[in-house]
Amino acid sequence: xxxxxxxxxxxxxxxxxxxxxxxxxxxxxxxxxxxxxxxxxxxxxxxxxxxxxxxxxxxxxxxxxxxxxxxxxxxxxxxxxxxxxxxxxxxxxxxxxxxxxxxxxxxxxxxxxxxxxxxxxxxxxxxxxxxxxxxxxxxxxxxxxxxxxxxxxxxxxxxxxxxxxxxxxxxxxxxxxxxxxxxxxxxxxxxxxxxxxxxxxxxxxxxxxxxxxxxxxxxxxxxxxxxxxxxxxxxxxxxxxxxxxxxxxxxxxxxxxxxxxxxxxx
Numbered sequence: 521x522x523x524x525x526x527x528x529x530x531x532x533x534x535x536x537x538x539x540x541x542x543x544x545x546x547x548x549x550x551x552x553x554x555x556x557x558x559x560x561x562x563x564x565x566x567x568x569x570x571x572x573x574x575x576x577x578x579x580x581x582x583x584x585x586x587x588x589x590x591x592x593x594x595x596x597x598x599x600x601x602x603x604x605x606x607x608x609x610x611x612x613x614x615x616x617x618x619x620x621x622x623x624x625x626x627x628x629x630x631x632x633x634x635x636x637x638x639x640x641x642x643x644x645x646x647x648x649x650x651x652x653x654x655x656x657x658x659x660x661x662x663x664x665x666x667x668x669x670x671x672x673x674x675x676x677x678x679x680x681x682x683x684x685x686x687x688x689x690x691x692x693x694x695x696x697x698x699x700x701x702x703x704x705x706x707x708x709x710x711x712x713x714x715x716x717x718x719x720x721x722x723x724x725x726x727x728x729x730x731x732x733x734x735x736x737x738x739x740x741x742x743x744x745x746x747x748x749x750x751x752x753x754x755x756x757x758x759x760x761x762x763x764x765x766x767x768x769x770x771x772x773x774x775x776x777x778x779x780x781x782x783x784x785x786x
Contacts, residue, residue, distance in 0.1 A: 564581075565578075565582060567604070567605045568632075569604075569605045569606030569609075570608040570611070570632045571632075574663055575632050578603075579628075582603075593620055593622075597621040600624055608628070611631060615627065639657065639671070641677060646703075647699050647700075647702070648696070648699065651696070654668060665691055666689075673687065678706075685701060685702050686702055730742075732745060733751050752764075755767045
């Protein structure tokens with residue numbers, strides 16, 4: 521009996537050792553697989569040196585991969601740091617430690633933001649000329665056509681409602697047609713605005729009337745009687761208004777007296 525028990529104990533101990541060895545192998549296998557998986561994911565994202573790749577496109581690549589592969593914020597931060605090279609890597613060295621990917625993203629954006637983001641259409645540029653300049657500028661950063669088109673639309677100083685005709689283009693050829701139509705609509709709109717604008721009629725000295733003396737042919741500021749005060753249009757003298765005219769008061773008194781006097785009987 522004691523012998524059987526000893527054999528069972530030996531078997532149990534061997535099983536424990538075997539399970540421990542198996543767990544260790546699985547752990548190493550998972551670590552190796554994750555490392556390979558992580559490495560393959562990073563290889564699909566371009567490095568960022570501060571100038572070659574547009575910063576927004578690079579950040580979008582990282583964010584998309586983080587969602588696809590289920591990276592944590594710490595994983596994403598590590599990936600972003602590993603992908604920094606050239607000037608961007610030199611910039612990172614003296615910087616304070618970034619604990620999250622959003623912190624690093626904001627700092628990089630402030631330092632290396634692509635000037636195309638803030639390039640707006642100037643008044644001296646035609647819409648087509650502005651488009652060509654933006655296309656050349658964007659091609660230096662290897663931007664896709666759809667991205668450059670969006671930058672062009674954003675840079676046109678107009679309300680979004682008016683620019684709605686420009687949206688939906690995925691190629692330069694299609695966008696150029698829409699841009700031409702937009703420019704034509706804006707040009708007609710400005711022409712109609714100018715045509716419908718009420719232009720004040722010039723004052724004709726012969727038709728002008730002086731509100732000081734009541735005569736035509738001059739304005740109140742040019743009236744030679746303006747120093748005499750306001751004109752009474754009841755007695756045609758200056759110095760008081762018609763409702764304050766003493767002559768009118770006398771007339772009003774006489775009228776009232778006549779109204780009170782009874783009519784003679786026939």
